[in-house]
Amino acid sequence: ETGVTQSPTHLIKTRGQQVTLRCSSQSGHNTVSWYQQALGQGPQFIFQYYREEENGRGNFPPRFSGLQFPNYSSELNVNALELDDSALYLCASSLLDTEAFFGQGTRLTVV
Amino acid sequence: AQSVTQLGSHVSVSEGALVLLRCNYSSSVPPYLFWYVQYPNQGLQLLLKYTTGATLVKGINGFEAEFKKSETSFHLTKPSAHMSDAAEYFCAVSERDDKIIFGKGTRLHILP
Numbered sequence A: 001e002t003g004v005t006q007s008p009t010h011l012i013k014t015r016g017q018q019v020t021l022r023c024s025s026q027s028g029h030n031t032v033s034w035y036q037q038a039l040g041q042g043p044q045f046i047f048q049y050y051r052e053e054e055n056g057r058g059n060f061p062p063r064f065s066g067l068q069f070p071n072y073s074s075e076l077n078v079n080a081l082e083l084d085d086s087a088l089y090l091c092a093s094s095l096l097d098t099e100a101f102f103g104q105g106t107r108l109t110v111v
Numbered sequence B: 001a002q003s004v005t006q007l008g009s010h011v012s013v014s015e016g017a018l019v020l021l022r023c024n025y026s027s028s029v030p031p032y033l034f035w036y037v038q039y040p041n042q043g044l045q046l047l048l049k050y051t052t053g054a055t056l057v058k059g060i061n062g063f064e065a066e067f068k069k070s071e072t073s074f075h076l077t078k079p080s081a082h083m084s085d086a087a088e089y090f091c092a093v094s095e096r097d098d099k100i101i102f103g104k105g106t107r108l109h110i111l112p
Helices: none
Strands: A005-007 A010-013 A019-024 A031-037 A044-050 A053-057 A064-068 A074-078 A087-094 A106-110 B003-007 B010-014 B019-026 B032-038 B045-050 B056-058 B064-068 B073-078 B087-094 B100-102 B106-111
Touching: A005 A087, A010 A019, A019 A087, A019 A106, A031 A074, A031 B100, A044 A064, A044 B100, A074 A087, B003 B087, B003 B100, B010 B019, B019 B032, B019 B087, B019 B106, B032 B064, B032 B073, B045 B056, B045 B064, B045 B073, B073 B087
Parallel strands: A010 A106, B010 B106
Antiparallel strands: A005 A019, A019 A074, A031 A044, A031 A087, A044 A053, A064 A074, A087 A106, B003 B019, B019 B073, B032 B045, B032 B087, B056 B064, B064 B073, B087 B100, B087 B106
């Protein structure tokens, strides 16, 4: 079975731009969760998608949005980028309420 | 609401010595508890988790953790540290398996 894959691995954007990060879930999984890990911090839950619907959201502003597709892959979109958005963004896939498996992450740098 | 506190952002132990990483949690419901490891420029790998049942949980790479409800603790231990154990360790709590609240992490340094 394939694992969780994220693309791109690294990304540099300018403040005010928009960015889209992608995640392919592990085969058979229908749930994707996104986390933001700032430098020196633990990951923070952004939101979760289950069967193409948002299924819970952490304390992040609306400029953080997401999508889940029929094949259960997912995108994280961030509008109006700020310097503090620089972080490692982690995607995790699972069956709902079961163990989550994490991807390697996308390192976003906002300059 | 749930939260996790990891005591010590950096811990150094000698190779072959006992590893002890401390974690306390807060939860209004019976928690799921996790320890994850993160190597540089890598994602998260699950070391072990507690859901219900036996309070002493054994994980990969010789690590184990004990759930102590009375102390709201879930400390991670390993009898003998190896150089390869040097990494960042995250304690985490959840109501279920997949919406996880992480601590700030403890960086483990292994001294030769």
